[in-house]
Amino acid sequence: MVVVYPMTEMDEQSGPPITLIDPIDMSKLDTKFREQIKSMPNGEELSACFACSTCTAACPIANIWQYKPHQLIRMIILGMKEEVLSSNEIWLCLTCFQCQERCPQKVRVTDIFFDCKNLAAEEGKVPPNIIGLGKELLEKGQLYTVTADWEREDLGLEPAVPGLSVDSMKNTLKKTRTNKLVEGGE
């Protein structure tokens, strides 16, 4: 069987990648950005990237990204902090880890995008729906709540989830960034 991995067919295409057209303004680069990412969880291997773009070939939705995965990694190395942290792409990442799995240099690409999202969150740059999920966790202590308890009972299960403690989640997130984000969004 011939194995083909087509990218997701979408109606809109993103056009040519932006970084290949616009010149980079050297004075706007943040040369510390690279070290910052490298100090974050699973960011150590960042500098090993040799821009082969295997990550982009592995990404099922790179065709709709204006900045491709390998370009985002290159942009981090160059210090284009503002562009990376404001990009929509880091939030569209499926977290499917296909880029990370295939990287020949063992750069933990998906993990690094998580680091970028955390830095963006520190600056308050989070899509409203994701803030909404944070609010849900902060207020309800879980993402999904049992509404149809009769369905559980019909199957011989306890109507409520046994052992669930919503307070542990609430108390933890009250002291961490989620609380700041949710409050800032209101």
Add this chain to the structure above:
Amino acid sequence: MSKVPVFNLYMGCSVPANYPNYEAAMLKVAETYDIQLEYMEGVGCCGSPNLRAIDYLGWLTINARTLAIAEKNGHDIVTPCNGCFGSLKDVYHFLKHDANYRKQVNDILKKDGLEFKGTITPRHFVEALYTDIGIEEIGKKITKPLDGVGIAIHYGCHLLRPIDVTEFKPEFLNDLIQATGASVVEYPLWKQCCGATVLPVDENLAIRLARDKLKSMKESGAEFIAVVCPACGNQLDLQQLGLKESYGEEFNLPVLLYPQILGLALGMTEEEVGLNMNRVPADSILNHLTG
């Protein structure tokens, strides 16, 4: 005769709320093989990759807390959800290797008298079945084997990757499906994401990803789909109804949770595995039971 395997059962929030049929079928399968599953006390939800994206420390802490509670009784955790599995396994792996974060997290947990030490392992329910019971023993109890019907497996990203974290091989699930008498249908997009994670940010994109998968499975001759995750199940099952409406496309591919398939092959009734809760009508699987 080895002793009965005992596990901390971590349900998370999605399975109990949206897929009680998964929960019920899993418990009955566990009972059949003398696996003791004990609901964990005092645990919250895993937070999902969304929490990991906005609040790394919060995500580490709540998952380390779950792991620390399990460490108290010394049994491994099993969970039926890829999202919970991915979170717990990633946090376990990360905190084992990062002393700084481990200290930071443990300073928070100390107030509850808890400490993450990394002495138990979080595992997916199907991996525990595969490793601790084994394909041979699983096969011995099957009374109504399937007739070789073609099932496409959607493993789910957070079950398979990153492999150095999840340590799960796709063959585990292939063997588990084949143990029921069904055939595994290979399809080109087997590794691809179902789109669930991107739902809150771009619903249209999420639907297109699900559609790609369904097309790939259908074109490869699958008659059913097997999943081991509520989020993936939702994407592939529920979205088929949406695709019918928005694209006029009908795939008619029933989506079953793995314990439902195994449960039926073990002689359980369709009521016991909650078959009526599957969105795309799945009762045609009953026609493929033999014995």
